[in-house]
Amino acid sequence: MTRPAPIVTDDNASFWEAARGGKLVAQGCRECGRLRHPPRPMCPECHSIQQETVELAGTGTVYSYAILHHPRNPAFTYPVIAVLVDLDEGVRIVSNLVGVEPADVRIGAPVHVTFETTADDMAVPVFEPDGPPA
Amino acid sequence: MSASLGGSTAIVGIGQTEFSKAAGRSETQLASEAIVAALADAGLTTDDVDGFVSYTIDPVSETELVRALGTPEVRWSSRVPYGGGGSQGVLLHAAAAVAGGAARVVVAYRAIKARSGARFGRAQVSSRATSSHEGSTAGQWCSPFGVLTPASWMALNATRYMHTYGVTSADFGRAVVQLRDYASTNPNAHFYGSPITLDDHQASRWIAEPAIRLFDCCQETDGAVALVITAADRAPDTPTPVIIAAAATAGLFEEEIASNHYRPNLEVMDGSVALAAQLFGAGISRADVDVAMIYDAFSPILLMQLEALGFCGFGEAKDFVADGNLAPAGLLPCNTNGGLIGEGYIHGLNLTVEAVRQLRGTAVNQLDAPHTALVSASRTGVILQRPS
Known part of the structure; x- marks a missing residue:
């Protein structure tokens, strides 16, 4: 009766690492500030690959x-x-x-x-x- | 499809196996049988075929197919993603390949053992980060929460639709009763001879409450279908061609396959809004459509597509259905084979075969000489016409 573990990938690791620590996060674009979920490797707004983990x-x-x-x-x-x-x-x-x-x-x-x-x-x-x- | 492609290609042959719950043979054999039948129907042979197209999820390798069929030289092949939502994309690919000169005769096929083989409706936790066939990551954000099946993915959208427009399970049930009525007179349908009442529908058990009961679900089916596509100017040499008047695909930003949870307004299937804008943008209007085949993996998406495609207003599909408009005498006779819910689930491509039969005048529930048929699989679709 244990939930299956989420599958950790290069693109989603920050989300699941935070969840393990009891934090809900989203990806934020460092260039334009857009929040996104699920995570992805590039900002669809400005194409920046610089991202930060934003606690919600x-x-x-x-x-x-x-x-x-x-x-x-x-x-x-x-x-x-x-x-x-x-x-x-x-x-x-x-x-x-x-x-x-x-x-x-x-x-x-x-x-x-x-x-x-x-x-x-x-x-x-x-x-x-x-x-x-x- | 660009307007210049419209009408330049035709479906000249259709073929299929029996539909069952246990085919007892490989998908490659099922596909081969359907393809040979489709070519015979077109008056062509495997020597004429130089192109193949199927779904990314189809298990039948082109290499194995060529070995089985003895096709001398394949010049073009392609695969379409998005599962059944991509089903009508095989016609767009085939039409573009033929119109562009990459192939002369293309076979589109789908072979599936969805009941005796890998079942879509099984609650399995995938060990993969992406869909096994097309790379989507949507599933990894559903699995840890027990959202494991197409019914559970789509129910999230359907509940929102019900909430927004005051739609009930019985509203979906009225569409299912019509589909089962068509299926009851189709000897090839799983539910041949087995019509239901609205009470039967309402008594069927919940799968994903409040949107999807057992009778709202399509049938997990074993079988194969195939269609033969070639240039319209070659088609008159074949016995019963049907013109591909339009074919289109609409994949929108943030839209997913069945697990489309991130578009802002999920009560509207806006991929189908975009699809209709393409299909009806080049001289064919909704009023021209004499018969429609609308992808009904689950009954809610049938009503949602009726609205998104523009056959009624948003929130009005429940009344459109209740008024009997999907019936033979209605404004839009729909899924006359019983649909995926009543006939079987060859992942949407059996709807295309039924559209061709209606235009040829050979359907079991034949309408009065339809000229124009629409097939919509939500994000991919075609308009087919009888040659005038």
């Missing part, structure tokens, strides 16, 4: 969701609540919502980040609702 507040709102029932993988607990979170800094992330009943998931709900461990002593950012369930 970890707050945002649920843009969309899906309660996943089937098929099942033994590494996860079902139903899995998959969410798209629009983070306050303007980037979107695929993640999970935890600490909430599936019936209480709402688009637009404010959420904040927390972390769950995975195999290989890594971690992934997941989200929980800000207040008590509506």
Whole structure:
């Protein structure tokens, strides 16, 4: 029942290194300041390859969701609540919502980040609702 | 496709194997059988073929295919990425190769063992950082969260669509009932003789709530289809040509394949908006379309494409469907073979074959002499026409 470890590559290492340390980050362009997620090797705005790792507040709102029932993988607990979170800094992330009943998931709900461990002593950012369930 | 290419090429042959859940033979054999059938249909032989095109995900190597078919000399070959969303791109590649002189007779094929072989619907965690066939990194940002299947990827978009426009599961169900109705009279369909009611749809189990139930999903299928493309001025020598009036691909910034989660407004399939702008930009209008084949891996994307392609307004597809417009007597008879949900899933290319049959007048659910057919696979598409 352990989550699979994320796959670390040259392009995404900064994100997963930060997650392991309990931080949610995005890539920022050192030239034009544009934030981007998922990471990529070049700024699509100005083509700079100079980048920095920007720590995010970890707050945002649920843009969309899906309660996943089937098929099942033994590494996860079902139903899995998959969410798209629009983070306050303007980037979107695929993640999970935890600490909430599936019936209480709402688009637009404010959420904040927390972390769950995975195999290989890594971690992934997941989200929980800000207040008590509506 | 540039306007100068429009109409300069034709589909002159179609072929396929049976569709099943267990083909009991290799994809290379399935492809070879479909190709030989398509060439016979065109009145051509393997000696006439000098080009091949398929999907990047197709397991059949051109080398193995040539060995099986005995093709004397291949001068051009190509592969199209994006899985089924790229399916109609094989027609754009083939048309461009023929119109540009790189090949004279191109075979487009797709062979798949999606049920007895590698199943799309299995919840597997990939050990790869990129898609196994086309290099996309989208999956690595989904897998650690249990978002493992095409249904789970697309449900995230579909839930947003439902939220924005007040669409319900029953709205998707009405489209599925129509598809199953078409399939019920198609002997080649998985769901031949098996129509459903809306209640049946609503009773089918959740796959990805609130967007996708079991009956909203396409069929994992074994089989192969093939199409033969050549120059329009050679086509009159073949028995039943169909003109490729337009072919287009639209891949937008930040758009992904099925896992398209980073465009700003996911309630709109804006790749299909861009696709329609190309297809309908050169003298053919939406009103000219007599029959449509719209990629229905999952029912929500059928409704979303109806809107994005411009056949109804945004948020209006649920009413367009409820009014019976996908039926034979509707404004846009759609997926008359039962679609990928009702007939089977040869990754979208069986929809193209059905479009050709409709224009030839040989479909099992034949409409009254359609002249123009649209095939949309969301980001790739073609407009086919009966020669006038």
